[in-house]
Amino acid sequence: MKLDSSRPDFAVQARRQDLDWSSDEFGIKTKQQHFQPNTWVRLLELPNPYSFDEALLLCAISQYEWIAWIPDHGEAVLSTRQFRRI
Incomplete structure (x- = not known):
């Protein structure tokens, strides 16, 4: 009997999961800033x-998005998940 170690007995499909640890799905309550x-x-x-x-926050677009000025970059639209208070 020859052992073929290069062929697994079952197929495994790799899946990437983006876990959002700040969401209520994981039981973590985040305070809306x-x-x-x-x-x-x-x-x-x-x-x-x-x-x-x-x-530097310039103006709000929505509850979760802001137009901001970033030194050495310029203006950008930022999600509130992309920044924190200093």
């Missing part, structure tokens, strides 16, 4: 490697 225009915030995701890690 209320931001104001002309407020500096810390960026959690940089728009490019050369931009600053802070942004």
